[in-house]
Structure formats: C-alpha cells, structure tokens
C-alpha cells in the first residue's frame with residue numbers, strides 16, 4: 105500500500121450508459137478541517153462536462169455543474185462514492201492484505217478491486233486504466249470459500265506473493281458491500297455475487313436467502329435472479345448482478361445509489377432518525393422515471409420485510425440503478441429472516457409509518473398515500489402478501505432445500521403475532 109501526500113485526492117472514472125470503457129468524470133479530494141474533521145470535495149472535469157452523453161454521479165446531490173461540491177458526511181466521502189467503496193467484508197480483506205487495521209477512506213477506494221457496485225472507478229492517473237477482465241470463475245469457488253473461512257476465523261493469509269495460490273486468493277477480495285463473506289464470479293457470461301455460508305451460521309443462509317427471494321417473488325416483488333451452487337457439503341448462493349450486462353466489447357455498467365445516499369444519511373445508528381421508508385419513498389418519487397410503479401414496489405418490500413422479520417433491512421439493502429439515463433428502484437436483494445425474541449413487537453431498521461419502526465400492519469398502512477396507494481389498495485396488497493407468506497414460506501423453503509431443522513429454526517420469523525396485535529385505543 106503506497107502512502108500519499110496530503111491533501112489526498114484521486115480521479116473518479118465512470119462507464120457511461122451503453123459504453124464499456126471508463127472515462128474520467130472528475131476529481132475527489134479528501135482534506136481535514138481545522139478541528140481535524142474530514143471534508144470531501146468533488147469537482148467534475150471540464151472535458152467531462154463538455155460531453156453530450158455526460159451523466160451525473162448522483163442526480164440529487166452531485167448534479168452536472170462546474171461548482172466544487174463539499175461534504176462532511178460519511179467521513180467526507182460523498183454517498184455516491186461511498187456506495188462504490190467496499191464495506192465491512194471487502195475492507196476486512198484490504199486490511200488483512202495491508203497488514204494493518206483501519207486504513208483511510210481513500211485507501212479503501214483505491215486499493216479495492218474493480219468489481220465495485222455501480223459504474224464508478226477510482227485511480228491516481230488523470231486517464232482511466234484499461235479495463236481488466238480477469239474475474240474469478242465459479243470453478244474457483246472452492247478456493248474462494250477457503251479464503252473466506254480464513255478471513256472469518258482471522259487466520260493469516262498466505263504471505264508468499266509468488267505463490268500462485270496466494271495470488272488467486274488475494275484476488276478473491278471484492279469491492280462489493282455488505283458484511284457477509286462474498287466474492288464476485290463470472291459464470292455463463294454473467295457476473296454473480298457469490299455469498300458463502302459461514303461455519304458458525306445457525307442455519308443454511310445460502311438456501312434460506314434463495315428461498316426468501318422466491319417467497320418475495322410469490323408476493324409480487326421484483327427480485328434479483330439467483331441460484332445455489334454446492335462445493336462439497338457447503339452451499340453458496342449466487343446472486344446475478346443487476347448492474348452489469350455483458351456485450352461484445354465488455355461489461356456495461358449501471359450507475360447505482362444506495363438508499364443511504366438518497367436519504368443523505370450517515371451509516372451510524374445515531375443518524376437513524378433519517379432512516380425511514382416514508383422519507384425514502386419521497387426521494388424515490390423524485391429520482392425514479394416510473395414513480396407510480398416504484399413507490400408501490402417499495403411499499404411491498406417494506407411489508408415483506410415486516411412479514412419475514414427482516415429486521416436487517418438497513419438503507420444499504422435498498423438501491424436505485426440507472427442502466428441508461430433513467431433511474432429506477434433496483435431489484436430486491438439481501439432478504440433474510442431474523443428471529444428477534446419479542447413476539448409482540450419487532451422493529452424494522454427503517455421507520456415505516458406513524459408508529460416509527462414497528463413492524464405492525466396498522467403502522468405499515470399509515471402512510472400508504474406516500475407510496476401512491478389508496479387505503480383499500482394498500483390493505484389489499486398487505487392482506488394478500490400476509491396470506492402468501494403464511495401459506496408459502498414453508499413449502500418454498502423446503503423446495504429450495506432448506507432442511508426441516510432449519511425451517512424450525514426460522515419458523516418464528518414469519519407473520520409473527522405482533523404483526524396484527526390489537527393495539528390499545530390511543
């Protein structure tokens with residue numbers, strides 16, 4: 105890992121709609137103010153602004169303009185850039201490789217592989233690098249799984265840089281976000297996120313997540329495509345990346361922004377007042393080219409999360425993407441049941457109505473107009489989804505290979521008693 109002089113800066117590259125090669129979009133610079141707090145600055149390049157096909161990195165917060173944008177949020181890293189940066193899992197690998205914890209934000213941007221979510225890239229040269237196409241393949245999954253196990257168990261990685269195996273394992277790092285062990289693999293001319301089971305998982309996450317995607321589909325939700333692949337006795341979930349499309353010249357890339365960025369929120373629980381489906385749907389209606397489809401779709405996802413006790417539905421688990429110029433809600437991903445102890449009250453990660461984060465039918469229905477739904481429509485959707493979840497979760501889980509024992513473990517997640525708890529008159 106090289107050290108850079110202060111101020112720290114890098115170039116931001118983008119693959120424009122319909123293209124497969126990076127062009128330089130602008131320059132990002134990370135300084136500290138007098139009290140030592142990070143301040144990020146971004147400026148679009150003049151030649152980028154002069155392009156007819158230029159698109160903004162973020163149409164709400166980084167509109168095409170000659171001005172210098174400034175932010176103090178997210179350690180000075182604009183949401184659109186942070187969304188392209190590795191998260192807990194990818195950072196762990198970079199730290200492990202660097203041999204030290206807690207690198208600075210620019211290190212994470214610059215030293216993570218070019219498989220990041222969305223259309224952006226980062227580098228120290230004003231000209232972008234030539235595209236690399238050496239993705240891991242599904243055939244490498246066994247080795248990637250071994251690598252993931254070593255990281256989880258905090259075992260040292262092979263140190264000999266000449267060792268072929270070590271090289272392969274290093275490349276198993278990923279810029280994709282999230283906390284669970286994962287890698288990006290190419291399979292049948294498509295890119296997939298491989299999500300590995302952990303040895304200490306209480307149930308088979310890969311198969312359960314696949315079953316939840318199927319259950320969401322049965323509830324009328326647009327889901328990411330997925331499949332299970334097994335290495336020995338270990339299952340891995342492959343989720344098809346919806347931000348990449350292979351063409352003759354390479355991969356086209358869709359821009360992608362998380363709900364965290366749309367909400368202009370910090371990642372911390374202290375900033376939770378901004379974590380809200382009700383606020384999110386307002387932003388979604390502003391950014392989406394099809395708000396009448398996307399707003400009710402978000403309503404369904406919020407209800408689904410409540411119905412399967414997916415209390416880890418934090419704002420990085422929702423995103424918007426732009427394949428061309430238009431932005432749309434992305435397909436649904438990362439749907440996992442949770443088993444909170446309380447049978448009376450479970451809270452989603454985002455506020456979902458007048459009663460805050462309470463995963464209760466009345467609460468979910470309390471702001472339905474903002475999701476562009478009439479009261480009766482919203483009630484109809486919720487009732488049908490509730491019935492589908494009750495009737496279908498078990499048969500779908502079994503069909504997707506979730507064992508009866510695992511079904512027992514997760515059974516308390518579905519349509520929990522508090523969802524329809526009679527509430528005292530206020």
Ligand SMILES: Nc1ncnc2c1ncn2[C@@H]1O[C@H](COP(=O)(O)OP(=O)(O)OP(=O)(O)O)[C@@H](O)[C@H]1O
Pocket residue numbers: 221280281282283284285297328343344345346347416420421423437438
């Ligand atoms: N199908 C997909 N196509 C493109 N990007 C995706 C897809 N699925 C997930 N992502 C991106 O990858 C990130 C990590 O994926 P995911 O949320 O499934 O991982 P995770 O480790 O389970 O997350 P968490 O930390 O929330 O448990 C997401 O936040 C999103 O930015």
Ligand SMILES: [Mg+2]
Pocket residue numbers: 282283420421438
């Ligand atoms: Mg996630």
